Amino acid sequence: xxxxxxxxxxxxxxxxxxxxxxxVVVLGYELDPKPAPDRWxxxxxxxxxxxxxxxxxxxxLPADGPSQRIYDERVSSEGMRFYIRPREGNRVAVAVGKPDxxxxxxxxxxxxxxxxxxxELPRSLPALGNAEAQQLAELLAPEEAIQSDxxxxxxxxxxxxxxxxxxxxxxxxxxxFVVDDVETTDGHDGAQDALAVLERERGGIHGKARxxxxxxxxxxxxxxxxxxxxxxERGASDVVHWVEARLDGRFWPLDPxxxxxxxxxxxxxxxxxxxxxIDPVGVEKASLQVSMLREREAQFQIYQRRIQNSDRLLDKLxxxxxxxxxxxxYQVLLLVPLGALVVAVFRNLIGVPTFGTFMPxxxxxxxxxxxxxxxxxxxxxxxxxxxxxxxxxDRAKLLMVPRLSFLLTLVILIIAGMMVLAxxxxxxxxxxxxxxxxxxxxxxxxxxxxxxxxxxxRNAAKLVVGTFIVALFGxxxxxxxxxxxxxxxxxxxxxxxLAVLLLLGRYTGYRLSEWTRFRAFRTGSLQx
Amino acid sequence: MSFGWSTPFxxxxxxxxxxxxxxxxxxxxxxxxxxxxxxxxxxxxxxxRLFPLVDDxxxxxxxxxxxxxxxPDLYGVVDAHGDLRSLRTILEPYREFVIKxxxxxxxxxxxxxxxxxxxxxxxxxGALVDEAAMRHYVSGxxxxxxxxxxxxxxxxxxxxxxxxxxxxxxxxxxVPDVRVIVFKGVPAxxxxxxxxxxxxxxANLHQxxxxxxxDLATGRSHHAVQSNRLVEIHPDTGNRVIGFEVxxxxxxxxxxxxxxxxxxxxxxxxxxVLDAHLGPLLLELNARPGLAIQISNLQGLLxxxxxxxxxxxxxxxxEARIDLAKRIAAELRPARRPFPAPALERAG
Numbered sequence: 001x002x003x004x005x006x007x008x009x010x011x012x013x014x015x016x017x018x019x020x021x022x023x024v025v026v027l028g029y030e031l032d033p034k035p036a037p038d039r040w041x042x043x044x045x046x047x048x049x050x051x052x053x054x055x056x057x058x059x060x061l062p063a064d065g066p067s068q069r070i071y072d073e074r075v076s077s078e079g080m081r082f083y084i085r086p087r088e089g090n091r092v093a094v095a096v097g098k099p100d101x102x103x104x105x106x107x108x109x110x111x112x113x114x115x116x117x118x119x120e121l122p123r124s125l126p127a128l129g130n131a132e133a134q135q136l137a138e139l140l141a142p143e144e145a146i147q148s149d150x151x152x153x154x155x156x157x158x159x160x161x162x163x164x165x166x167x168x169x170x171x172x173x174x175x176x177f178v179v180d181d182v183e184t185t186d187g188h189d190g191a192q193d194a195l196a197v198l199e200r201e202r203g204g205i206h207g208k209a210r211x212x213x214x215x216x217x218x219x220x221x222x223x224x225x226x227x228x229x230x231x232x233e234r235g236a237s238d239v240v241h242w243v244e245a246r247l248d249g250r251f252w253p254l255d256p257x258x259x260x261x262x263x264x265x266x267x268x269x270x271x272x273x274x275x276x277x278i279d280p281v282g283v284e285k286a287s288l289q290v291s292m293l294r295e296r297e298a299q300f301q302i303y304q305r306r307i308q309n310s311d312r313l314l315d316k317l318x319x320x321x322x323x324x325x326x327x328x329x330y331q332v333l334l335l336v337p338l339g340a341l342v343v344a345v346f347r348n349l350i351g352v353p354t355f356g357t358f359m360p361x362x363x364x365x366x367x368x369x370x371x372x373x374x375x376x377x378x379x380x381x382x383x384x385x386x387x388x389x390x391x392x393x394d395r396a397k398l399l400m401v402p403r404l405s406f407l408l409t410l411v412i413l414i415i416a417g418m419m420v421l422a423x424x425x426x427x428x429x430x431x432x433x434x435x436x437x438x439x440x441x442x443x444x445x446x447x448x449x450x451x452x453x454x455x456x457x458r459n460a461a462k463l464v465v466g467t468f469i470v471a472l473f474g475x476x477x478x479x480x481x482x483x484x485x486x487x488x489x490x491x492x493x494x495x496x497x498l499a500v501l502l503l504l505g506r507y508t509g510y511r512l513s514e515w516t517r518f519r520a521f522r523t524g525s526l527q528x
Numbered sequence: 529m530s531f532g533w534s535t536p537f538x539x540x541x542x543x544x545x546x547x548x549x550x551x552x553x554x555x556x557x558x559x560x561x562x563x564x565x566x567x568x569x570x571x572x573x574x575x576x577r578l579f580p581l582v583d584d585x586x587x588x589x590x591x592x593x594x595x596x597x598x599x600p601d602l603y604g605v606v607d608a609h610g611d612l613r614s615l616r617t618i619l620e621p622y623r624e625f626v627i628k629x630x631x632x633x634x635x636x637x638x639x640x641x642x643x644x645x646x647x648x649x650x651x652x653x654g655a656l657v658d659e660a661a662m663r664h665y666v667s668g669x670x671x672x673x674x675x676x677x678x679x680x681x682x683x684x685x686x687x688x689x690x691x692x693x694x695x696x697x698x699x700x701x702x703v704p705d706v707r708v709i710v711f712k713g714v715p716a717x718x719x720x721x722x723x724x725x726x727x728x729x730x731a732n733l734h735q736x737x738x739x740x741x742x743d744l745a746t747g748r749s750h751h752a753v754q755s756n757r758l759v760e761i762h763p764d765t766g767n768r769v770i771g772f773e774v775x776x777x778x779x780x781x782x783x784x785x786x787x788x789x790x791x792x793x794x795x796x797x798x799x800x801v802l803d804a805h806l807g808p809l810l811l812e813l814n815a816r817p818g819l820a821i822q823i824s825n826l827q828g829l830l831x832x833x834x835x836x837x838x839x840x841x842x843x844x845x846x847e848a849r850i851d852l853a854k855r856i857a858a859e860l861r862p863a864r865r866p867f868p869a870p871a872l873e874r875a876g
Contacts, residue, residue, distance in 0.1 A: 348563055401671065453673055508568055510554055510561040520823055521557040526758040
């Protein structure tokens with residue numbers, strides 16, 4: 001290889017490293033930004049089954065509170081009238097109208113969790129003074145499902161030897177009793193009011209929360225039920241309930257399934273006070289699902305704000321100065337060269353055969369849109385149709401273009417069938433196949449049927465497997481958030497890509513596959 | 529060793545080698561890999577603009593006529609679907625012929641007609657083809673079913689090569705052919721492809737034809753392979769395929785050497801068939817010939833190619849080039865080492 005080529009490659013790498021180093025050291029860019037810890041994208045979705053002519057669905061929406069701030073709210077109500085009303089310190093969403101069967105009310109928002117000081121429970125606290133009790137009367141009074149005035153409750157308290165004189169000690173005993181002695185169920189074991197749960201000594205998390213609140217109120221500790229969702233990195237979750245007890249001028253969260261010393265996890269508070277999360281009137285069944293995602297985007301926004309306000313040349317030249325829509329496109333586009341690099345490595349160093357040169361990247365891009373699972377399923381279906389079509393259509397002796405069109409039609413019908421099936425199976429992950437993967441699929445089926453004819457079914461199968469392997473690795477590169485952010489922040493890293501491609505382009509050594517292909521030369525002879 | 533890659537890759541690949549076993553065995557035995565073939569031999573020696581000369585069989589045929597190289601007679605060409613109506617008129621004068629795509633590869637889409645039976649034709653397999661089926665077949669060729677990139681194609685009809693009697697003992701169904709790799713006008717390696725029952729009478733190695741390495745100097749087969757396994761006798765005829773002497777070997781080498789000259793391609797695969805009456809005929813040319821020929825000879829291509837790289841062959845005439853090819857082959861034969869120099873110095 002010419003030394004000039006190596007010099008060019010090396011200078012590319014040096015340039016890239018220098019630029020990146022400058023950006024990091026002088027401009028203070030981050031190589032791998034941690035996701036902002038306190039931002040979340042959350043979606044609440046109510047699915048309505050069997051609605052009437054006039055339906056009215058009410059559900060609680062989270063509100064700003066001491067531990068959370070809600071912003072960027074968006075609603076899609078599928079034609080129902082949707083409004084938000086305050087109710088007893090909470091917010092409720094009311095949707096009125098005539099929805100279709102299975103339609104969804106979606107409420108999306110972003111949330112910032114605010115730091116809350118957690119302290120140890122005081123060792124002991126005297127009984128509540130009269131003035132304070134007056135003030136917090138609402139948190140002490142019995143409710144329909146929280147029968148704190150029932151005789152059974154008083155009897156139980158005597159059994160447990162809970163004394164009203166020391167509130168801290170009383171709280172510890174009550175909580176320990178609810179956690180240890182009331183069995184936790186899925187909430188379908190009968191009535192879930194406080195009394196019923198305490199009588200059975202088992203109940204769902206909501207029932208247990210009500211029971212604990214009833215016990216607390218009975219000993220004169222103001223308490224309430226709180227509904228919310230534990231926050232996770234990503235995923236969906238059901239609404240859970242817990243207890244807030246007011247001691248010493250502030251609220252203490254108590255999870256009726258966990259001991260006091262268990263560290264408190266971050267939770268989204270949906271509403272305080274006892275109530276059902278969703279109240280569908282005129283709807284057969286309504287279910288509420290909350291899904292969330294920790295926001296990486298927030299970090300982009302921080303960058304963007306800083307860079308937009310900067311006067312420095314490199315900041316002005318950065319891709320962050322593009323409008324948001326274009327930015328989203330370039331974030332993906334800038335990863336394509338890395339995909340091409342993967343293809344080059346697989347073909348020229350390893351010797352994996354593929355359909356066409358860049359077909360694998362297109363397939364990985366399609367995977368990125370549809371998800372790997374669906375993508376593999378789809379392409380598997382395409383390959384199956386390709387093979388079956390070959391053997392069936394060979395007999396029909398169709399011409400090339402009508403034959404391909406026939407196969408394409410079959411594939412589209414199969415995709416439509418899969419979508420319907422996914423809908424009926426109630427797949428929560430929306431099976432959304434955009435136009436782009438369909439284009440790739442049509443290209444695959446064309447390549448595949450030509451390969452089956454030209455190179456025989458066995459070689460075509462090798463091509464299919466090779467294409468899939470390379471596409472999966474390509475997907476691994478293209479779908480990586482970290483890489484996406486890195487390349488977008490430091491596009492000069494592609495100078496390294498270019499350098500590697502230059503060197504790869506002049507690689508004249510053997511491919512890994514040739515190691516086995518020419519094994520006769522290694523062993524000295526062939527096997528008969 | 530001059531590998532032609534840079535240090536990071538050398539360390540990467542040497543790492544891979546340590547993982548896989550004894551280092552550099554392939555290289556020491558002179559095996560040519562695909563990367564090296566493309567970068568060192570095809571890309572510098574085969575200008576892209578010359579590729580149509582070999583990819584388009586009609587162009588190759590015209591070249592052959594102009595340069596006096598024998599090739600099967602062209603009976604007719606079907607250019608478009610409109611010409612299908614006159615298919616019968618084109619085929620009328622001939623009892624036997626071959627129909628193939630003008631831009632096909634690896635013997636795909638070739639239909640061999642052995643005889644006529646009333647209004648129908650008899651295929652090599654004995655099956656009958658009526659006119660409608662024939663039209664459909666040709667139409668498949670025209671719509672690009674067998675062409676290199678799936679583009680529309682043309683169909684050509686030509687003379688059917690008759691099996692040479694010497695080959696009867698070691699071939700099944702079809703006609704064997706000789707593949708010669710020619711570098712800078714000098715034959716470098718050759719193999720004989722023998723059809724078998726498994727390859728369905730076709731001389732296609734992927735489908736199970738036998739590949740026998742031919743000693744360029746003597747025209748005698750010295751090693752044979754079927755689907756990457758060593759063979760000594762033809763599985764269908766039971767005759768030995770090793771030690772077989774190819775008839776008209778000199779003439780075959782001459783056709784190979786002259787083809788390189790007429791196309792201007794420095795690295796070329798030449799396929800020659802032997803006709804019972806007409807002798808050697810040039811069948812097909814390939815600007816990206818495959819590497820399996822090395823396995824059938826159990827000899828790497830790098831040996832002869834690297835020797836030839838250092839020789840100026842442009843002023844040598846055909847006979848001198850053939851002579852050089854034989855001397856190199858003889859030089860490399862006994863020791864099977866890639867780098868003996870004497871033949872080179874004698875040539876230079």
